[in-house]
Amino acid sequence: xxxxxxxxxxxxxxESSEALIAVHWREEGYYPPPASxxxxxxxxxxxxxEQFTEDEFPDSFTAYADLLTWxxxxxxxxxxxxxxxxxxxVGGELNASYNxxxxxLATHPNKAALIWVPEPESEAHQAITYRELYIRVNEFAAVLxxxxxxxxxxxxxHMPMVPELPVAMLAAARLGIIHSQVFAGFSGTAAGHxxxxxxxxxxxxxxxxxxxxxxxxxxxxxxxxxEAAAKEGQQVDKVLVFRRYxxxxxxxxxxxxxRDVFVDDLLAAHKGEIVEPVPLQATDPLFLMYxxxxxxxxxxxxxxxxxxxxxxxxTSKYYQDIHPDDTYWCxxxxxxxxxxxxxxxxxxxxxxxxxxxxGTPNYPxxxxxxxxxxQLGVNIFHTSPTAIRMLRKVGPDEPAKYxxxxxxxxxxGEPIEPEVWRWYYQSIGKSEAVIVxxxxxxxxxxxxxxxxxxIDPMKPGSCGPAALGILPxxxxxxxDEVPAGSGKAGNIVIRNPWPGVFQTIWGQPDxxxxxxxxxxxxxxxxxxxxxWPYFAGDGAVQAADxxxxxxxxxxxxxxxxxxxxxxKELESAALTVTEVAEAAAVPVVDDIRGRMVxxxxxxxxxxxxxxxxxxxxxxxxxxxIGKIARPKNIWxxxxxxxxxxxxxMRRVIAATSNFTDTxxxxxxxxxxxxxxxxxxxxxxxxxxxxxPRELSExxxxxxxxxxxx
Ligand code: WTA
Numbered sequence: 001x002x003x004x005x006x007x008x009x010x011x012x013x014x015e016s017s018e019a020l021i022a023v024h025w026r027e028e029g030y031y032p033p034p035a036s037x038x039x040x041x042x043x044x045x046x047x048x049x050e051q052f053t054e055d056e057f058p059d060s061f062t063a064y065a066d067l068l069t070w071x072x073x074x075x076x077x078x079x080x081x082x083x084x085x086x087x088x089x090v091g092g093e094l095n096a097s098y099n100x101x102x103x104x105l106a107t108h109p110n111k112a113a114l115i116w117v118p119e120p121e122s123e124a125h126q127a128i129t130y131r132e133l134y135i136r137v138n139e140f141a142a143v144l145x146x147x148x149x150x151x152x153x154x155x156x157x158h159m160p161m162v163p164e165l166p167v168a169m170l171a172a173a174r175l176g177i178i179h180s181q182v183f184a185g186f187s188g189t190a191a192g193h194x195x196x197x198x199x200x201x202x203x204x205x206x207x208x209x210x211x212x213x214x215x216x217x218x219x220x221x222x223x224x225x226x227e228a229a230a231k232e233g234q235q236v237d238k239v240l241v242f243r244r245y246x247x248x249x250x251x252x253x254x255x256x257x258x259r260d261v262f263v264d265d266l267l268a269a270h271k272g273e274i275v276e277p278v279p280l281q282a283t284d285p286l287f288l289m290y291x292x293x294x295x296x297x298x299x300x301x302x303x304x305x306x307x308x309x310x311x312x313x314x315t316s317k318y319y320q321d322i323h324p325d326d327t328y329w330c331x332x333x334x335x336x337x338x339x340x341x342x343x344x345x346x347x348x349x350x351x352x353x354x355x356x357x358x359g360t361p362n363y364p365x366x367x368x369x370x371x372x373x374x375q376l377g378v379n380i381f382h383t384s385p386t387a388i389r390m391l392r393k394v395g396p397d398e399p400a401k402y403x404x405x406x407x408x409x410x411x412x413g414e415p416i417e418p419e420v421w422r423w424y425y426q427s428i429g430k431s432e433a434v435i436v437x438x439x440x441x442x443x444x445x446x447x448x449x450x451x452x453x454x455i456d457p458m459k460p461g462s463c464g465p466a467a468l469g470i471l472p473x474x475x476x477x478x479x480d481e482v483p484a485g486s487g488k489a490g491n492i493v494i495r496n497p498w499p500g501v502f503q504t505i506w507g508q509p510d511x512x513x514x515x516x517x518x519x520x521x522x523x524x525x526x527x528x529x530x531x532w533p534y535f536a537g538d539g540a541v542q543a544a545d546x547x548x549x550x551x552x553x554x555x556x557x558x559x560x561x562x563x564x565x566x567x568k569e570l571e572s573a574a575l576t577v578t579e580v581a582e583a584a585a586v587p588v589v590d591d592i593r594g595r596m597v598x599x600x601x602x603x604x605x606x607x608x609x610x611x612x613x614x615x616x617x618x619x620x621x622x623x624x625i626g627k628i629a630r631p632k633n634i635w636x637x638x639x640x641x642x643x644x645x646x647x648x649m650r651r652v653i654a655a656t657s658n659f660t661d662t663x664x665x666x667x668x669x670x671x672x673x674x675x676x677x678x679x680x681x682x683x684x685x686x687x688x689x690x691x692p693r694e695l696s697e698x699x700x701x702x703x704x705x706x707x708x709x
Contacts, residue, residue: 028418028459028460028461028462029459029460030457030458030459031425031435031457031458031459031460032457032458033434033453033454033455033456033457033458034432034433034434036407036432037321037407037408037433037434037453037454038454038455040323040407040454041321041453041454041455042317042318042321042322042323042454043318043321043452043453043454043455044454044455045455046455048318048452048455048468049452049468051063051468052468052469054471054496056469057469057471057496058077058078058088058496058497059077060468060469061077061078061088061310061311061314061469061498061499062077063314064310064311064313064314064315064499065089065092065306065310065499067310067313067314067317067349067350068094068099068306068309068310068313068349069094069098069099069103070092070093070094071093071094071095071098071279072091072092072093072094072279073091073092074089074090074091074092074282074306075090075091075092076089076090076091077089077090078497078529080497080527080528080529081527082527083526083527083528083529083531083532084497084512084513084516084517084521084529084532084534085503085504085509085512086307086497086501086503086529087283088282088283088304088306088307088310088497088499089282089283089306089307089310089499090282090283091281091282092281092282092306093279093280093281093282094279094280094282094305094306094309095173095174095176095277095278095279095280095305096170096173096174096286096305096309096345096349097137097141097170097171097173097174097277098174098277099309099313099349100170100173100344100345100348100349101113101130101133101134101137101170101348102134102277103351104130104351105130105131105134107351108130108324108351109129109130109131109134110129110130110131111129111130111324111351111353112127112128112129112353113128113129113130113132113133113348113353113354114126114127114128114133114163114166114353114354114355114356115127115128115327115353115354115355115356115376116128116162116163116355116356116357116358117355117356117357117358117372117376118210118358118359119209119210119211119212119213119357119358119359119360119363120210120213121364121368121371125375125376126163128163130351133166133167133170135272136163136167137167137170137171137174138171138174138273138274138275139267139270139271139272139273140167140168140171140263140267141171141172141174141175141275142270142273142275143171143240143263143266143267143270144171144172144175144177144202145175145275146266146269146270147202147238149172149175149177149202150175150176150177151175151176151177151278151280151284152176152177152178152284152285153177153178153201154177154178154179154180154198154199154200154288155172155177155178155179155180155200155202155203155204156179156180156181156182156191156194156195156198156200156202156203156204156225157169157179157180157181157182157203157204157205158181158182158184158186158188158191158203158204158205158218158221158222158225159181159184159204159205159206159242159334159335160184160206160209160211160218160358161184161209161333161334161356161357161358161359162206162209162242162244162356162358163356164206164242164263165181165334166334166343166344166348166356168204169181169287169334169340169344170344170348172287173286173287173305174275174277174278175275175278176278176280176284176305178198178285178286178287178288178302179286179287179288180194180195180198180200180287180288180289180290180300181287181289181334181335181340182194182290182335183333183335183336183626183628184209184218184333184335185333185335185626185627185628186335186625186626186628187221187224187622187623187624187625187626187627188220188221188222188223188224188225188227188228189224189225189228189623189624189625190624190625190626191203191221191222191224191225191228192224192225192226192227192228192229192230192231192232193228193229193232193298194290194298194300195225195226195228195229195234195236196228196229196232196233196234197290197297197298197300197506197507198288198300198506199234200229200234200236201234201235201236201237201238202236202237202238202239202240203222203225203226203236203238203239203240204239204240204242204263205218205219205221205222205239205240205241205242206218206219206241206242206243206244207219207241207242207243207244207249207250207251208244208250208251209244209358210244210358210359211359211360212359212360212363213363213364215244215250217250217251217252217253218251219241219251219253219255219260220251220252220253222239222241222253222260223253223256224623226239226259236259237259238259238260238261239256239259239260239261240261240263240266241255241260241261241262241263242262242263242264243262243263243264246264247264249262280305281305281306282304282305282306282307283304283305283306283307283503284304284305285302285303285304285305285503286303286304286305286308286309287302287303287340288300288301288302288303288506289301289303289336289337289340289442291337291441291442291443291564292557292564292565292566292569293511293515293555293557293566294515294555294556294557294566294567294568295566295568296566296568296569296572297508298566298569299505299506299508299511299515300505300506300507300508301337301442301443301502301505301506302502302503302504302505302506303340303445303500303502303503304503306499307445307499307500307501307503308341308345308445308446308499308500309345309349310499310500311445311446311498311499311500312341312342312345312346312349312445312446312500313345313346313349313350314446314468315341315346315446315447315467315500316341316342316346316347316349316350317350318452318468319436319438319447319450319452319453319467320342320346320347320380320382320408320410320436321380321407321408321434321453321454322346322347322350322352322380323352324350324351324352325352326352326353326379326380327352327353327355327376327377327378327379327380328347328352328353328354328355328378328379328380328382329354329355329357329372329373329376329378329380329381329382330342330343330347330354330355330382330383330410331357331361331369331381331382331383331384331387332382332383332384332412332413334356336442336562336563337441337442337445338382338412338413341445341446341500342382342410343356346446355372355376355378357372361383361387361390361391362390362391362394362395365395365398366391366394366395366398367395367398367401367402369391370398370399370401370402370404371402373402373404373406374402374403374404377404378404378406379405379406379407379408380406380407380408380409380410381406381408381409381410381428381433382409382410382412383409383410383411383412384411384412384413384414384561384562385411385413385414385415385416385417385420385562385594386413386414386561386562386592386593386594388411388416388420388423388424388428389420389591389592389593389594390592391428392420392423392427393591393592396423396427399427399428399430400427400430405430405432405433406428406429406430406432406433407432407433407434408433408434408435408436408453409424409428409429409433409434409435409436410435410436410437410438411424411435411436411437411438412437412438412440412562413559413562414552414559414561414562414594415461415549415550415551415552415594415698416437416460416461417461417696418460418461421435421437421460421461422460425458425460434453434454434458435453435458436450436451436453436458436464437450437451437458437461437462437463437464438450438463439463439538439548439550441536441537441538442502442564443501443502443516443536444494444498444500444501444502444536445499445500445501445502446467446500447467448466448467448470448472448494448498448536449463449464449465449466449467449470449472449548449550450463450464450467451463451464451465452468459543459545459547461549462543462547462548462549463547463548463549463550464547464548465546465547465548466548469496469498470494470496470498471494471495471496472492472493472494472495472548473492473493473495473533474489474490474491474492474493474540474541474542475490475491475493475520475533476490476491477490477491479520479522482542484542484543484544484546485542485543485544485545487541488541489539489540489541489551489701490539490540490541491519491535491536491537491538491539491540491554492536492538492539492540492548492550493520493533493534493535493536494533494534494536495530495533495534496529496530497529497532497534501534515535515537516534516535517532517533517534517535519535520533520535521533537553537554537555537557538550538551538552538553538554539551539552539553539554551698551701551702552698552702554705556568556650556706556707558570558585558586558587558595558597559587559594559595560593560594560595560596560597560628560629561592561593561594561628562594563628565585565597565625565628565629567584567585567586567650567707569624569625569629570583570585570597570599570621570625570629570631571583571584571585571599572624573620573621573623573624573625573629574599574601574617574620574621576620576624577601577613577616577617577620578604579603579604579607579613579616580601580602580603580604580613580617581601581602581603581604582601582602582640582648583599583600583601583617584599584600584601584640584648584650584653584707585597585598585599585600585631586598586600586650586653586654586657586706586707587654587702587703587706588632588633588654588657588658589658589693589695589699589703590632591693596631596632597629597630597631597632598631598632598633598634598635598653598657599617599621599631599633599634599635600634600635600637600640600653600677601613601617601634601635601636601637602636602637602638602639602640603636609636613636614634614636617631617634618630618631618634633657633681633684633685635677635680635681635684637673637676637677637680637681638673638676638677639670639673640653640673641653641665641668641670641671641673641674641677642668642669642670643667643668643669644667644668644669646669648707649665649668649707650706650707651663651703651704651705651706651707651708652665652668652674653677654703654706654707655703655704656674656677656678656681656682657681657685658692658695658699658703659682659685659692660695660700660703660704662674662678663704
């Protein structure tokens with residue numbers, strides 16, 4: 001089947017309101033999975049869907065739990081008595097570290113569990129066998145135990161992509177210590193907020209790591225983190241510092257006497273020590289993963305040992321199509337949920353070889369990923385639309401020059417444009433790999449929407465149907481279903497619980513209920529799961545074939561290169577600058593990163609706009625959140641467009657940044673400021689060569705309704 005498109009364009013007029021985003025889109029052609037893929041796939045018979053229908057729910061998910069080794073079987077598959085705090089596999093006991101490490105020793109102790117690829121090409125790859133991983137996990141668990149940490153305590157990691165990170169995660173999991181890994185690219189202050197929120201007394205970090213050719217001092221962030229946590233009343237007693245080069249300290253920042261310790265020194269005292277994996281309840285927490293929302297306070301999404309591990313093992317098997325003899329490479333960072341689920345827990349639970357790359361994909365050049373793929377014999381590849389767009393821009397002809405062969409590829413984290421999808425398929429996949437476009441979230445633990453790779457045809461730009469056992473639908477603002485094939489968008493919800501869903505927001509159970517379940521719940525006392533649709537916060541449309549197309553966030557979250565940034569967090573960072581009176585963050589469409597942030601600020605009386613103030617705002621954002629949140633532009637404007645009640649009209653500002661129509665501004669308190677800002681911003685952008693391209697219907701709709709929450 002070919003890539004020519006069935007040109008079906010519907011003529012319906014586009015409506016847009018805060019409630020309903022009508023979309024026009026061209027139906028894309030289908031691509032069937034290659035027969036050779038289907039022949040070897042873990043799921044090749046469409047009858048598998050019959051085991052996961054609504055009638056089979058929730059027992060259907062025991063098929064995932066059965067992929068694990070349980071110390072004690074569960075009594076109840078799903079307990080809904082404290083809805084919507086679902087409890088999966090109640091009464092069951094297991095240990096994630098045991099499942100990802102120990103149990104593979106009997107069958108393949110000498111197979112690589114992890115292959116670590118350092119960024120400098122002059123440094124050798126490090127293969128860590130399951131046996132070696134077992135030893136390292138046990139020794140580090142002994143260190144944690146020695147510090148007095150035990151099941152239920154929290155520990156924060158602020159680690160880059162080095163093998164010590166999965167080792168530390170599995171060591172914590174072994175003891176039931178709840179880990180919270182903060183993306184290394186986040187600032188020390190951001191790590192500090194998360195340390196305080198989780199109540200961690202120990203921070204695990206590393207002295208340095210490579211990023212785009214530079215050996216960064218990472219230890220400096222630990223000092224900032226400890227200070228930021230202390231300001232919020234959380235004391236960090238110990239900072240455990242791994243060294244990028246054991247025995248050699250590579251950071252300029254000094255170690256703090258009594259608080260900071262080198263891990264390699266501690267490990268020496270625990271050589272060969274074995275720490276038995278603690279049998280944990282299936283419903284015990286495994287880890288926290290922080291993500292952004294509509295308020296300034298990040299949400300610590302709490303994932304369970306039994307439900308989460310079952311779900312990532314099951315989806316890794318059927319959607320990543322992982323077989324034990326595959327070499328699987330997910331280029332995401334373990335600091336995000338993708339890395340937790342589909343670099344560490346899912347692949348290792350299945351006993352495969354998971355590749356870990358320290359650096360940036362285009363270092364030292366845009367062919368680096370293909371050299372790695374060839375050298376290691378990677379056959380399953382997993383990355384984001386941003387990385388694909390970037391590699392397509394800087395090295396469109398590189399994949400063809402390298403003799404590697406993927407059977408399977410994944411895209412995750414953002415919508416992928418059909419033309420970018422086709423380049424992924426043809427150039428990176430050499431038209432021989434199947435692609436899964438996986439839609440899911442930090443909160444959901446694992447995939448919610450994706451084609452079954454050996455069975456379903458692919459359709460560029462659509463994630464596909466619901467994942468096995470997931471029952472989604474699209475609702476309008478009133479809770480009425482939007483019919484499939486209507487071309488109308490609404491809010492995608494999941495009607496049923498599933499084992500991978502997060503258990504709560506750490507320390508904020510009310511926010512958990514109000515953000516994710518209150519919107520469509522009609523009876524807060526109900527213990528019937530049917531009364532609690534999960535509100536994902538994404539707009540979506542469902543085509544007549546049942547495939548979902550995800551349009552993006554309906555809340556004030558900006559998805560930059562697949563990273564969720566909350567506008568409130570960005571704005572409160574800007575407001576820490578003395579001169580700033582008001583701040584508003586809006587998305588601007590970007591050809592590589594999908595979206596970028598633009599920050600508008602107005603100043604207090606008596607202050608004038610200057611490059612210094614601009615630099616202060618930029619610094620404040622980098623210090624509070626991290627470089628990934630750095631705005632594309634900071635505009636110091638005379639005033640913000642506001643409603644008569646004083647609310648900043650973010651959609652008007654967003655339209656200005658994106659050169660789109662500002663819509664009706666007659667109801668503003670200060671409509672005259674709109675033209676002033678437009679002139680200021682757009683002429684400056686044109687002078688910088690930021691020439692706008694025509695936006696798609698979906699992009700236009702997002703800009704038009706931005707900030708309506
Ligand atoms: C977006 C990442 C379109 C979506 C796993 C979601 C996607 C948010 C896709 C979650 C996809 C994720 N197509 N959009 N395949 N996957 N998203 O928590 O808006 O970092 O709500 O989890 O990313 O981002 P998060």
